[in-house]
Amino acid sequence: MTSLTDRYLAATLRSVPVARREEIATELRASIDDMIEAHTADGQDTATAEREVLTELGDPAQLAARYADRRLYLVGPRYYLAWERLLKRLLTFLPATVGIVVGLLEALDGNAGGAIGTGITTALWVAVQLAFWVTLVFAVLERTNVDLNLPGWSVDRLSEERADRHIPLTDTCASIVWLLLVIAYLPWQHYRSFVPDGTGGDVPVLDPALWNFWLPILIAVLVLCIGLEIVTYRVGRWTWPLVAMNAVLNLAFAAPVVWLLSTDRLINPELVQRVDWLAEGDNLDTVTAAVVSGTVLVALWDVVDSAVKAYRSRT
Structure with missing residues (x-):
């Protein structure tokens, strides 16, 4: 198992330009080490200090956006990451699933020749509808200042993947x-x-x-x-x-x-x-x-x- 710091670096570097990854990795690791050393100087054990430091740094996706000078805007900065993660998760399986089901029903209905085309068209339509409605809902929530009570970021959400895994x-x-x-x-x-x-x-x-x-x-x-x-x-x-x-x-x-x-x-x-x-x-x-x-x-x-x-x- 990799350390929390390695996992945090991996999560951060995944979203920064390849050309800057080595530079950012060196800089960020040095900063984390310095912050951990400051905490341990006050009597904390290393493991606890590491968790507190990474929690203070916050969501790796937000930190990566700052390093890449990329603004998290479309629906607004408050819920941008929640919108992005939900939309990606839905698009990975829902359009294809609906398209396959509709295609099979079309084939069962006797239109075997048009089943593939119907399935693909349906999948594309579902993807467009998902993107539109999910974006609209989050844009409204952002602009009406609705509190979704989303859980805060935690180091426990870090992936086990290595920093060099692409x-x-x-x-x-x-x-x-x-x-x-x-x-x-x-x-x-x-x-x-x-x-x-x-x-x-x-x-x-x-x-x-x-x-x-x-x-x-x-x-x-x-x-x-x-x-x-x-x-x-x-x-x-x-x-x-x-x-x-x-x-x-x-x-x-x-x-x-x-x-x-x-x-x-x-x-x-x-x-x-x-x-x-x-x-x-x-x-x-x-x-x-x-x-x-x-x-x-x-x-x-x-x-x-x-x-x-x-x-x-x-x-």
Whole structure:
């Protein structure tokens, strides 16, 4: 376990410019040591003095804002951090959850082709509504000077993460959960697609012939991606070798998917025949182009994002 001071530094440095982190860390640690020494000179034990000093310094997010010369304004300084934390927490799960539920209901209602689009549109709408209403409520509370009786900041709220860690545990867990869901969907779609086959079962979404080679390969790549997420978290930040490995894994997944889609080998032909919307006009080509574009964009985004994080965390 790291000391309270190390955890306080980690929480503060997370929100300051990378270029100034070393300078701020040195300055802040020296100030904390001096303040602790002043307290212990009056007879306090070191542990108690450390807690009192960090409590006096206050919320690390507010201290980081002062170091970065960043004003905590939008709804107002009093409730800015409460607004920011609540909005971030809601946006991490609520829009996606509502979008998935609405998409599934749309598919169950017989509109399998439009389920994905409906789910994405709903998720975006929920995110916009959340941002608007949460911001409006906090702005009104700020300007009417309503006291929410929020608990004061305490050192007990400090994270256990190291000062040099740039990857939160929550991000790693979210990535792993997403990868596990994708892995689980590949066998699940073989038995449940909401498109009846006429014999009491469902028509698989993906061509069953792919289980002879391609689907096991894709599952293996996804498992390796989970391993990469764990390794990256243990390292604490993105490094250029990890970025290169991430690029290789993204290519290993995206390239087969794009090739299979482009050659009409990914989607089950029987599914196309039974879903009238897919069989009409150029709808299948439109879906194929959209999925190909989405796959390429997601892969490029993930690689670029990891490269940017590696560049920012360089020492």
